Every structure is written in C-alpha cells, then in structure tokens.
Amino acid sequence: MMNELAYPFDSDYILKKRKSIKRTLLGEAGGDSGVKRVSKRIAILGGSTTHDVKEVLELFLLNYGIEPVFYESGYAQYWQDVMFDNPELTEFHPDIIYIHTSTRNIKDFPTVKDSADEIDALLEQAYGPFEAMWRKIEGTYHCPIIQNNFEPPVYRLMGNRDVSDIHGRLNFVNRLNGRFYFYAQNHENFYINDICWLASCYGLQKWSDSFYWHMYKYALAVPAIPELAYNIANIIKSIYGKNKKAFVLDLDNTLWGGIVGDDGPDKIEIGQETSVGQMYSEFQRYLKAHKDLGVLLTVDSKNDEENALAGLSRPDSVLKPEDFLVIKANWEPKDRNLVSIAKELNIGEDSLVFVDDNPAERHIVREQVPGVAVPEIGTPEQYIQILDRSGSFEVTNFSEDDLKRNEMYQANVARQRQEASFTDYTEYLLSLDMKAEIKPFVSTYMARIAQLTNKSNQFNLTTRRCSLAEIEEIAGKSEYITLYGKLEDRFGDNGVVSVVFGHQGAFDPGKVPDEDERTQFHVDLWLMSCRVLKRDMEFAMMDELVGNCQERGIKEIYGYYYPTAKNKMVKEFYGLQGFEKVSEDDVGNAVWRLDISEGYEKKNHVIQMNEQ
Amino acid sequence: MTREEVFEKLNEVFRDVFDDESITVNDATTADDIEDWDSLEHINLVVAVERCFGIKFTMGEVTGMKNVGQMADIILERIK
Numbered sequence: 001m002m003n004e005l006a007y008p009f010d011s012d013y014i015l016k017k018r019k020s021i022k023r024t025l026l027g028e029a030g031g032d033s034g035v036k037r038v039s040k041r042i043a044i045l046g047g048s049t050t051h052d053v054k055e056v057l058e059l060f061l062l063n064y065g066i067e068p069v070f071y072e073s074g075y076a077q078y079w080q081d082v083m084f085d086n087p088e089l090t091e092f093h094p095d096i097i098y099i100h101t102s103t104r105n106i107k108d109f110p111t112v113k114d115s116a117d118e119i120d121a122l123l124e125q126a127y128g129p130f131e132a133m134w135r136k137i138e139g140t141y142h143c144p145i146i147q148n149n150f151e152p153p154v155y156r157l158m159g160n161r162d163v164s165d166i167h168g169r170l171n172f173v174n175r176l177n178g179r180f181y182f183y184a185q186n187h188e189n190f191y192i193n194d195i196c197w198l199a200s201c202y203g204l205q206k207w208s209d210s211f212y213w214h215m216y217k218y219a220l221a222v223p224a225i226p227e228l229a230y231n232i233a234n235i236i237k238s239i240y241g242k243n244k245k246a247f248v249l250d251l252d253n254t255l256w257g258g259i260v261g262d263d264g265p266d267k268i269e270i271g272q273e274t275s276v277g278q279m280y281s282e283f284q285r286y287l288k289a290h291k292d293l294g295v296l297l298t299v300d301s302k303n304d305e306e307n308a309l310a311g312l313s314r315p316d317s318v319l320k321p322e323d324f325l326v327i328k329a330n331w332e333p334k335d336r337n338l339v340s341i342a343k344e345l346n347i348g349e350d351s352l353v354f355v356d357d358n359p360a361e362r363h364i365v366r367e368q369v370p371g372v373a374v375p376e377i378g379t380p381e382q383y384i385q386i387l388d389r390s391g392s393f394e395v396t397n398f399s400e401d402d403l404k405r406n407e408m409y410q411a412n413v414a415r416q417r418q419e420a421s422f423t424d425y426t427e428y429l430l431s432l433d434m435k436a437e438i439k440p441f442v443s444t445y446m447a448r449i450a451q452l453t454n455k456s457n458q459f460n461l462t463t464r465r466c467s468l469a470e471i472e473e474i475a476g477k478s479e480y481i482t483l484y485g486k487l488e489d490r491f492g493d494n495g496v497v498s499v500v501f502g503h504q505g506a507f508d509p510g511k512v513p514d515e516d517e518r519t520q521f522h523v524d525l526w527l528m529s530c531r532v533l534k535r536d537m538e539f540a541m542m543d544e545l546v547g548n549c550q551e552r553g554i555k556e557i558y559g560y561y562y563p564t565a566k567n568k569m570v571k572e573f574y575g576l577q578g579f580e581k582v583s584e585d586d587v588g589n590a591v592w593r594l595d596i597s598e599g600y601e602k603k604n605h606v607i608q609m610n611e612q
Numbered sequence: 613m614t615r616e617e618v619f620e621k622l623n624e625v626f627r628d629v630f631d632d633e634s635i636t637v638n639d640a641t642t643a644d645d646i647e648d649w650d651s652l653e654h655i656n657l658v659v660a661v662e663r664c665f666g667i668k669f670t671m672g673e674v675t676g677m678k679n680v681g682q683m684a685d686i687i688l689e690r691i692k
Contacts (some may be wrong), residue, residue, distance in 0.1 A: 016660040019631030051652045211671055216655050223659055 005063040006375065007390045011226040018055055025062040036565070037062070038240065038465065043071040043094035045078035047101035048219035056226050060233035064242055075217065076105075082133045082140075090140070095467065096239070097137055098146040098232060101130075102195065102219035103153055103173060103208075112158075112167045119166050127179045134183065134190060142469035144189045146235055149177045151199040151220075154208040188447060189468050191235050191396055195220070195228065202227055234391030240465065241454025244373055244392040245347050246296035247287060248338050250356035251308055251329070255287075255319065256280045257380070260311040261303055271316030279380055284318035286384045291323065294402030295393050296345060296409060298326040300337045300354070305329040325409050334361050335368035345409065346530045348457065348566075353392045355383075397468070399448040401495040411492035412531060418491075429536060429606040436537065436607045437486040438544040441475040441501075445484050448496045452527060457566040460527040461559065461573060479503045481521070481548045485541050487532055487607070497529040498541050504554060519555040526559070526573075539603035542577050546600045555597040563588040577603070613691055618665075618684050625660045629653065639681030665691055 162168035199207040212218040257269030308329030328337040350371030422428035485498035502523040505513035574592035
C-alpha cells in the first residue's frame, strides 16, 4: 500500500507524479503485501474526455491489488458503443463497465415556456436512452455497471427557485438523478458513482470549472480527477471483496479526550458536558453505527484493562464494553496486539483498519504489519471525515449476513467457551444442535454467494472469483450442480457459509464430452467461511454433492486444488474426503479423484440436514 | 524570482510530468522536442505548472503559448 494513494491524498502530487507512482506500484513484487494482484477488464465509456480518469484510476486500483486492463470508448461514444455493439467492446469482454457521464451530457433542459407534461416528456427523453443502455449491457455483458449520477448545473437561471420549480435546471437534474436511483434500487449489478456528492465536497464551482471543458472537453476540472478516480476505485475494490472488516481502536485521545489511567474515568472527556466531550461522543456514535453494517469493533490500547473498561463503562459513553468483540488493553506493543486480534477473529490482518491518534503507534503498525489500513486521521474534529472518505467499508452489496455479523462473531465466542467444557469433540459438536440447509443457488442468496467467492481466501480450493452476474449465469445452466450451505446452531444462525459448484462433462465446460467424460463431474469451486471450521460442514456439503451426482448417474468426481499464498489449510482437503491424488505439478496444482460408482458412505453425523 | 529560477522550477515540473530526468527546457522548447508531450499530456503539464507557481492561466494564455519561453514570460508577469 502506498501512503501517497491513501486518503487524505495530495491530488496535485498524484497528477504530477503519476508516471513515477505507476512505476513504483508495478515495481513492487506483487504489491499489496505480497498478495498477487487480480487482473480485471474495465471498460470506460465516456460522455467526455476520460484519458486522465483512466490513468489515475489505474494507480488507485493497483494500490488495491487490482491490475486493470482498460478499454476506453471514443470521445463521447458511450451510448453508441453499447447500443450498436462496437466489436472492439464486445471482444474486450469487460468485467466492469464504467459510464462516465455528467450534466454536460444532458442535451435538452426545460425552459419556463414548457408545460408540466412537456417537462415530463423531456425527462423521459433524457432518461430513456440510459435505461435502454443499462438493459443492453445487462443482457449482453452480464457485468457490473458503475454509472455516474449528475452533478448540479453550474448556474441557476432562476436563482434559488431553480431547485424547486419544475422549469428549473437544478430541479430537472435532481429528478433525473431520482430516476437513476430507482433503477439502482431495483437492479443488483448496478452501482451509482455519486459525483453529485463528490462535487459538493470538492466545491461545485471548482469541480465544474468550464476551462477544462472548453479546452479539453473534460466534464470536471482536471485537478479533481484523483477524487473521482478514488471514488470509482473504492466501488470496484468493494465489488471484488476487498473491503476491510474491522476497526482496531485506540482509547485515550481517540475514543475520548484525556488519559484514563492518569486522569481517572471521571475526568476523561466524553458526553455532553464539554465541546470536546461532545465531539468524541459524535465519533463514538459514528463508529457504533458501523456495527449495523457488519463492521467489527475491537480495542487495542496501552492501558490496564481495568481502566480501559472503566472508561467504556461510563454511563455517558456511547460505546460500551459489549460493543467490542475483542478488547486488548495491556502494555504489549500495539502491532502484536493487532496480530492477535486478527487471529482471534479469524480474519486477515489486511482486513483491519487501525485508528490511533498517536503518529508513532501508527508508524509501528504500518511498518510491522503490512496490509493494515492505517489512516492519517488528523485531529479529533477530522476523525469522522477522514475515516468516512477512506472508503474502507464501501457498501456495494449489502446482504442479510452483514446485518447479523456482530451477533455471529459473538456467538462464536460463546461456542469457544462451550467447547472448553467438553472433552469429546464429537459430543461437543452434537451439543451444538446444528442444522444445515444445503441447496442449489437461489436468488435470495446470490449476493451473499458472489460476496463469498470474492472474500474467501483460506478455505478456498480454487480461489475462483465470481461476479453476481456470473453466479446467476452458472445457476441457470443445466450441466452445473450448485450448492450453498447455511448453518444454524443453538448459538445463532451463521448464514450462508459454504459454496460449491461444478459441472458435468469434460474439464473444459465448453468442450463436447466424450463417452467417459459424460459421467464425470468437475468441482470448479469449493469454499467455506472460516467461521465454521471444524464443524463437519464440509462433510455435509460433500454428502449432498455426492447425492446430487448420483442422481445424475455420475461415476467420478474430480476435485482441484490450486495453491495461493493463503489457502494452504485445504491442501489435503480432498484427501480427507477420501479422494485419491491423480496428479500434482511442481507448483502444487493438484487433481484429485473420487470414484462413486461403487457407492459412497456419508461422512456427516453431527449436522441435521434440510429440515423444513 | 529570476528567469533562471523560473526555468529551474519548470525543469523539475517537466521531469515529473514526463517522468524523464534528462529533460532540460529552454526558451525555444516546444511540444515537438519532448516525445510524450501530446495534447492529452499538455493539460497535465499546465495543471502542474499552475500548482507549482500558485497561479492559474487563462484560456487565452494557454491557447496562445508557442513555447516554454512564452510560458515563463507569463509566469514572471503573474508572480511579480
């Protein structure tokens, strides 16, 4: 991670140095803490010049571990490229299409002479082509669409009345945006890039400086391009499951003013009594609201635990001890505490955001634990703004699971305690009263399934990443068997935790199978969330998969293991499931085979299956 | 700021924008002399020069500039 590209960044520096920044990023061995970058094909369809948008977007994406390959439409050809199937675009096979349009692309605005009906017709005339284009993309490319909304017009013919009067340009733009949002609310693979908000943050007059339009046909000021590109990069990295998952928070002068160990819990500044106390309360409310989004809260503080808890237990503290999944209040180095927090939550260190007012602590964590986000949070009055713009938790797909995540992790802690009271592990598993629902993909869970394919790294045999559109496509094909696994127990519902799919026929799904291949099955993807490790869920999944295969007359199941930096734990997975190893190359890519023609013995004895 | 000092700073900006440490500009330097200096890069150059000297060129000035010497003249005029 390059600090120069983390919020708050210096846009002028990025624009000026972008070539050398790119060199540095590409020179990093693999970049992003040793994780290999994923390559994504991104089509930028512009309603104005897009050259620098592309150049700067590339930097932010590289920094997020995504190596983009770009297609750029001809100048202002966004609509024509899609509607008339530009062969260059169809052959490009985009993974994502970004449509960079702006208020400059609205041809006809209402005038005061128009009637309400005429204005409605104008609105339809402006909106219709966009929706036609999105639907065409959905049908042809099945890929996520990122669409700019419209920034407010730079001038208001009627002054303040422009916003409320139907003849006003500002009123018209707001109505058009409303139509865009309605489409977004009803289409899952469609994301608004909110330039309306960005422009207001940046300053509309600077953002829409007409110099850049008339000179170079840029719809926004060139100095604002890094802000735009960063915003797009956050959406893209979120789509590909690269969001952060947890806050790791310091206490003294981060969550409250003062030092609880020195001043005592009565003297720290929090609550409504002082301006400083109010400011910290607002920050605590901001953090607490993240829990509903599924973001986990933890504490990493140099304090005696007793004092830390006393501070959080004040009646006017918004955040309470029970809001945190892990509280590390001790005198260990913070980087070490942070590593053990990641271990306890069973998530990667690169999923953490470390928030600390002390620059020295930030420096140590940044140096010692690569991949952790360590924002330069500034002064207390800036904390919210800087964390908020950092885009660590950019929400693209919001699933039921996100709402429940904190509960689920809490249930995990309870399970760990239950486990300690049993000597026989099987007895412990039986005591959990586990119930699984293992069924073919259904639309309710498609978003969660796609999210899991992009997020799971450790218990993941082939690490195949899928967009929502791909998942939907696979679910509809007859040669595929798809299974999601949902697991519930006496401590709570874990939600969808395992995903498996594969296809019948030849290894290459595009090839016509020969005689032998017709009764073969290939497991394309097998993943499980680490939160249900050692619960025998993988055996329940295998039982169900084999049952499905037997119904289809399949005789052999082929499993594949492709090693990555993170999935060593499943190297012997197929061996444990009773497969025999067929081959393995020098880098460890292995093929395993299970013969089910002579029958199959079920392996799960602790989870109840598919109860109604 | 003297004309020499302006050129010194311009050299730095040109080297950053074109990522080429060997660039040295003079009064007569034009887009033809620097390989990557096309119309798309020109905008970045203009923005970087503006930020470096804390000024903003008008559209008329940008369209009228024939070489780096004229750019330096405008800068000197502005920062007086």
